[in-house]
Amino acid sequence: MFSEWPLIVFTIVMQLAVGSFVILGGIHFFAARRYGSKEADKLSDYALLAIGPAVALGIILSLLHLGNPMNAPYAIAHFGTSWLSREIILSLAFSGIGAVFALLQWRKIGSSTLRNALALIGAAVGLVLVYAISMVYQIATVPAWNTPLTTVSFFITAFLLGSLAIGAALVINYWNLRRKSADQGNTQYTMLATTLKWIALISVVLLGMQFIVIPLYLAALATNPTNAASDSLDVLFSEYGLLFVLRLVLIFLGAGVFAVFLYRMASSNGSVRVLGNLAVIAFTLVLVSEVLGRFLFYASMVRVGI
Amino acid sequence: MAKQYAFYFDSNLCTGCKACQIACKDKWDLDVGVTWRRVAEFGDGEWAVHNDGTYTQNISSYYVSVACNHCSSPECLPNCPTEAITKNEDGVVMIDESRCIGCRYCEWACPYSAPQFDAKRGVMTKCNFCYETVSQGGVPSCVAACPTRALKFGELEELQALYGTVSEVAPLPSASYTNPSLVITPHRNSAPVGTGELANPEEV
Numbered sequence: 172m173f174s175e176w177p178l179i180v181f182t183i184v185m186q187l188a189v190g191s192f193v194i195l196g197g198i199h200f201f202a203a204r205r206y207g208s209k210e211a212d213k214l215s216d217y218a219l220l221a222i223g224p225a226v227a228l229g230i231i232l233s234l235l236h237l238g239n240p241m242n243a244p245y246a247i248a249h250f251g252t253s254w255l256s257r258e259i260i261l262s263l264a265f266s267g268i269g270a271v272f273a274l275l276q277w278r279k280i281g282s283s284t285l286r287n288a289l290a291l292i293g294a295a296v297g298l299v300l301v302y303a304i305s306m307v308y309q310i311a312t313v314p315a316w317n318t319p320l321t322t323v324s325f326f327i328t329a330f331l332l333g334s335l336a337i338g339a340a341l342v343i344n345y346w347n348l349r350r351k352s353a354d355q356g357n358t359q360y361t362m363l364a365t366t367l368k369w370i371a372l373i374s375v376v377l378l379g380m381q382f383i384v385i386p387l388y389l390a391a392l393a394t395n396p397t398n399a400a401s402d403s404l405d406v407l408f409s410e411y412g413l414l415f416v417l418r419l420v421l422i423f424l425g426a427g428v429f430a431v432f433l434y435r436m437a438s439s440n441g442s443v444r445v446l447g448n449l450a451v452i453a454f455t456l457v458l459v460s461e462v463l464g465r466f467l468f469y470a471s472m473v474r475v476g477i
Numbered sequence: 478m479a480k481q482y483a484f485y486f487d488s489n490l491c492t493g494c495k496a497c498q499i500a501c502k503d504k505w506d507l508d509v510g511v512t513w514r515r516v517a518e519f520g521d522g523e524w525a526v527h528n529d530g531t532y533t534q535n536i537s538s539y540y541v542s543v544a545c546n547h548c549s550s551p552e553c554l555p556n557c558p559t560e561a562i563t564k565n566e567d568g569v570v571m572i573d574e575s576r577c578i579g580c581r582y583c584e585w586a587c588p589y590s591a592p593q594f595d596a597k598r599g600v601m602t603k604c605n606f607c608y609e610t611v612s613q614g615g616v617p618s619c620v621a622a623c624p625t626r627a628l629k630f631g632e633l634e635e636l637q638a639l640y641g642t643v644s645e646v647a648p649l650p651s652a653s654y655t656n657p658s659l660v661i662t663p664h665r666n667s668a669p670v671g672t673g674e675l676a677n678p679e680e681v
Contacts, residue, residue: 238579238599245559245576252555255582312588476588476650477517477681
């Protein structure tokens with residue numbers, strides 16, 4: 172019986188949220204410097220608001236993993252030694268700071284310095300959160316998880332999903348702006364196209380990293396002397412071999428092929444409809460691939476001993 | 478007061494009858510699927526081909542009875558997010574079920590499958606060394622039930638002085654993970670950790 176769906180959704184959503192928050196912060200920073208904060212806000216504010224419900228969903232679903240959710244408040248008690256406690260505390264901190272920042276930014280409350288500071292703190296907490304999530308799984312008795320490559324791949328997931336999600340969100344935001352008033356001027360389009368170009372570039376680079384990390388990971392597992400490690404390999408290659416191949420194909424299509432199309436269309440001032448379709452398809456393919464990858468991550472859990 | 482309570486197991490005496498397992502289940506009224514003490518069945522050996530075309534085998538099998546080893550460095554304890562798992566002054570590792578959230582993280586961490594999930598109540602449970610009975614001078618129910626006297630309990634250092642310091646044998650994990658408070662007299666055909674095959678994975 173496989174019952175880790177709450178954890179699959181929770182870890183993917185939190186990583187996606189942190190990646191989106193950081194990438195969106197970067198986009199807003201560069202856009203504001205070149206085009207002023209008013210145009211930059213128009214580009215990014217709605218995408219920021221979209222992160223909130225995702226995080227709320229992730230945290231609520233994570234409670235489904237618990238046998239006894241009534242005791243959930245105790246889970247923050249053991250932060251001195253337990254990465255699980257730290258993960259929960261950091262999740263709450265990230266969502267709290269993120270929510271306050273989103274509210275201030277949306278309603279333009281407080282000075283922009285204050286808001287920038289809050290966003291920076293939120294981003295820093297988020298990055299520590301991704302690290303903490305990866306440390307939860309680095310327990311000595313599970314060879315398939317107990318490697319720094321778990322940390323590397325969780326960060327790749329965060330930034331790959333984060334940047335492609337933001338790409339899709341910005342396009343949808345632009346569609347919305349145009350629906351309200353047909354003439355959005357050149358600035359919004361230029362910002363969108365430039366951003367999509369960068370997002371496509373980032374995802375191709377991250378795809379390259381992923382394709383270095385996966386063979387390294389498999390090699391480490393294959394040379395691990397424990398029976399548990401070879402059982403984990405069996406799960407990946409025999410039991411779920413097709414899913415594993417499908418995951419690799421989908422991520423290659425999404426973060427590779429479609430990202431390259433996106434880059435080329437964005438460079439040649441392609442139509443917004445085509446840019447949007449490319450961005451949404453790339454994100455969807457990578458999301459499905461990452462969910463499959465996380466499913467395999469939990470399915471390959473084999474503990475040493477009895 | 479003991480510094481560290483421990484179990485002793487002599488694999489040469491064990492017949493694999495599982496009376497220890499059933500006595501424990503009975504005393505603590507454990508549900509189907511929750512088995513604090515389990516008896517692992519181990520099988521090993523292969524065929525050898527000789528020059529004259531004949532074959533001989535060196536197949537062997539033996540039993541290892543295992544519960545919670547109340548380890549010196551329990552993997553479950555530092556990882557538990559709620560501080561529900563503690564190690565008391567006699568070295569017994571306990572779960573406070575009124576604090577447990579049932580996240581099953583200790584189950585991932587323990588290489589002996591000692592913490593076990595009670596699906597009805599949604600919390601983790603495990604061997605508590607029959608601590609109440611033992612602290613009143615009694616005997617853990619598994620030890621009391623063993624018909625061949627293969628199981629004993631006592632202070633770790635005293636057991637080690639009597640029976641040596643072996644605390645790992647196939648199919649148990651390497652003792653280096655948790656430093657278990659366990660003393661084993663291995664079976665005469667015993668195999669090193671990481672070799673052979675657990676014959677009854679569905680039971681442990």
